[in-house]
Amino acid sequence: MVKRTSFEHDDCPIARSLDAIxxxxxxxxxxxxxxxxxxxxxxxxxxGLAKNILTMRLRALVDQGILKTAPASDGSAYQEYLxxxxxxxxxxxxxxxxxxxxxxxxxxxxxxxxxxxxxxGKPVRKLELYSQxxxxxxxxxxxxxxxxxxxxxxxxTA
Amino acid sequence: MVKRTSFEHDDCPIARSLDAIxxxxxxxxxxxxxxxxxxxxxxxxxxGLAKNILTMRLRALVDQGILKTAPASDGSAYQEYLxxxxxxxxxxxxxxxxxxxxxxxxxxxxxxxxxxxxxxGKPVRKLELYSQxxxxxxxxxxxxxxxxxxxxxxxxTA
DNA sequence: GCAATCTAGTTTAATAATGCAACCATCGGA
DNA sequence: TCCGATGGTTGCATTATTAAACTAGATTGC
Numbered sequence: 001m002v003k004r005t006s007f008e009h010d011d012c013p014i015a016r017s018l019d020a021i022x023x024x025x026x027x028x029x030x031x032x033x034x035x036x037x038x039x040x041x042x043x044x045x046x047x048g049l050a051k052n053i054l055t056m057r058l059r060a061l062v063d064q065g066i067l068k069t070a071p072a073s074d075g076s077a078y079q080e081y082l083x084x085x086x087x088x089x090x091x092x093x094x095x096x097x098x099x100x101x102x103x104x105x106x107x108x109x110x111x112x113x114x115x116x117x118x119x120x121g122k123p124v125r126k127l128e129l130y131s132q133x134x135x136x137x138x139x140x141x142x143x144x145x146x147x148x149x150x151x152x153x154x155x156x157t158a
Numbered sequence: 159m160v161k162r163t164s165f166e167h168d169d170c171p172i173a174r175s176l177d178a179i180x181x182x183x184x185x186x187x188x189x190x191x192x193x194x195x196x197x198x199x200x201x202x203x204x205x206g207l208a209k210n211i212l213t214m215r216l217r218a219l220v221d222q223g224i225l226k227t228a229p230a231s232d233g234s235a236y237q238e239y240l241x242x243x244x245x246x247x248x249x250x251x252x253x254x255x256x257x258x259x260x261x262x263x264x265x266x267x268x269x270x271x272x273x274x275x276x277x278x279g280k281p282v283r284k285l286e287l288y289s290q291x292x293x294x295x296x297x298x299x300x301x302x303x304x305x306x307x308x309x310x311x312x313x314x315t316a
Numbered sequence: 317g318c319a320a321t322c323t324a325g326t327t328t329a330a331t332a333a334t335g336c337a338a339c340c341a342t343c344g345g346a
Numbered sequence: 347t348c349c350g351a352t353g354g355t356t357g358c359a360t361t362a363t364t365a366a367a368c369t370a371g372a373t374t375g376c
Contacts, residue, residue, distance in 0.1 A: 011270035013259035014189055014252055018182050020259075027180065031172055034297050040353055050335050055354060065264075078343085078352060086262040091297040092285050093258055094172055096251040101171035101178075104244040106223075112169035113302040117289040124300060125290060127250050130283045131275040137282060139192050139249040144271040145279070198324055208364050213325060235372060236323060 020064050021090060025049055025057050027097070030083070030090045033067065038080035066090070096127055178222055179248060183207055183215050185255070188241070188248045191225065196238035224248070254285055 010016060021027055028047055037043055044054050058081055061067040066087040069079045098115060102108060103126075115124050129137045179185055186205055195201055202212050216239055219225040224245040227237045256273060260266060261284075273282050287295045 011268055012189075013256045013263065013269045013271070015182075015186060016263055016269070017255040017259040018185055022180070022182055022185065024176055024180055027176055028170075028173060031170075035302075041351085044353095050337090051354070052336090052356085053334070065262075088297055089258055089262050092287065093251065093254040095287055096254040096285070097175040098171045100247055100251055101175040104223075104247050105171070105174055110169055111171045111174070112305055113171070114305055115300055116303045117293070117295050118299055118301045119293070120289060120291065121303070122290045124295060125288045127254070127285050127287055129250065129253055129285055131278060132280045132283060133278065135275070135277070137275050139246055141276055142273055142282060143276045144193075145274050147270055147272055199322085202324090208366090209325065210327080210365095211363065234323085 017093075021061075021066070021093075023057075025053060026061060026066075027090075027094065029054075029057055029061065030066065030087060031094055033081065033083045033087065034091060034094070038082055039078070040081070043081075061087070092127065095124075099126055175251075179219075179224070179251075181215075183211060184219060184224075185248075185252065187212075187215055187219065188224065188245060189252055191239065191241045191245065192249060192252070196240055197236070198239070201239075219245070250285065253282075257284055 010019070021030065025047065029043060032043055032046055037046065040054065040058070043058070044051055047054070049057075058067065062069060062081070064086075065084055067081045068084050070082050071079055095115065102111060105111065116122055117124055129142075131137055131141075135141075179188065183205070187201060190201055190204055195204065198212065198216070201216075202209055205212070207215075216225065220227060220239070222244075223242055225239045226242050228240050229237050253273065260269060263269065274280055275282055287300075289295055289299075293299075
């Protein structure tokens with residue numbers, strides 16, 4: 001059985017996130033949604049994906065509480081797809097992906113857009129990870145600790 | 159997963175990142191690598207993926223400059239896979255994925271690990287996005303600007 | 317020095333996930 | 347009522363992913 005292995009029940013939070021939004025289209029759909037896209041047709045036109053795939057992705061995102069459907073809003077009798085707080089919470093992930101590309105892509109000149117802050121119109125800073133007492137942390141400065149309460153499998157996957 | 163439409167030449171940096179590392183396994187391979195895993199067999203054992211897929215993923219990651227192969231190191235005559243700076247640059251993306259799961263997962267009690275800073279042993283802060291003058295930015299506070307068309311200027315690596 | 321085993325793959329066959337195109341249903345307007 | 351747009355669904359061909367079997371060189375045991 002081939003069964004695209006699901007990470008839904010993995011105890012690694014990264015795997016769990018990937019299970020939810022770790023495919024090519026879901027992230028891009030959320031990206032569009034963050035820019036205000038809400039209609040089926042708009043998603044389809046801007047992303048250029050097959051409609052059946054879009055149908056499935058939207059349904060999955062709704063099922064997971066990342067999007068919610070609302071009955072119309074602009075007069076038309078159709079529905080629209082709106083981000084929930086969980087969906088808006090994906091924003092930092094998208095920023096991280098964007099910044100990685102900006103920093104390491106071999107042809108950054110092909111990147112068409114820059115993320116700026118609306119108020120000043122200047123590029124945003126790089127996302128950075130800090131300790132609770134304010135030190136800048138890099139990968140090597142961090143470690144994983146088993147989650148305290150509860151006892152469950154020890155498959156400590158990084 | 160069919161003709162897996164490639165985003166390689168898309169001008170959106172998010173799409174470009176996803177094209178490079180946006181599949182389940184690549185991210186998880188990099189996650190393991192960040193924790194020091196470097197051998198084929200170790201990756202295979204810890205991730206439980208098919209070996210042929212691992213072969214292809216490792217090769218793709220090497221081709222993209224995310225991993226590099228080094229001839230042995232622990233004595234054995236085999237090779238190992240080491241992260242390049244580009245590979246280590248994925249760290250914030252993984253942190254973002256982890257934190258999204260921690261914040262929004264429906265069964266957070268199933269998450270086995272917590273990311274702490276080594277020095278103090280305390281959980282890290284949440285990744286946050288700041289403007290150049292230090293204001294905390296949310297999705298709605300940002301916008302996209304076309305990249306200043308132009309010369310070969312160095313780019314937004316800030 | 318020979319067999320057993322470990323490592324790092326490749327090959328194969330089956331199955332599951334896409335992509336594309338065509339089809340269907342509903343709504344609003346003329 | 348007919349027409350076009352929106353929001354899907356269905357079929358079919360293509361491709362990806364998988365588990366499992368197989369290979370070949372390196373290492374270990376004896």
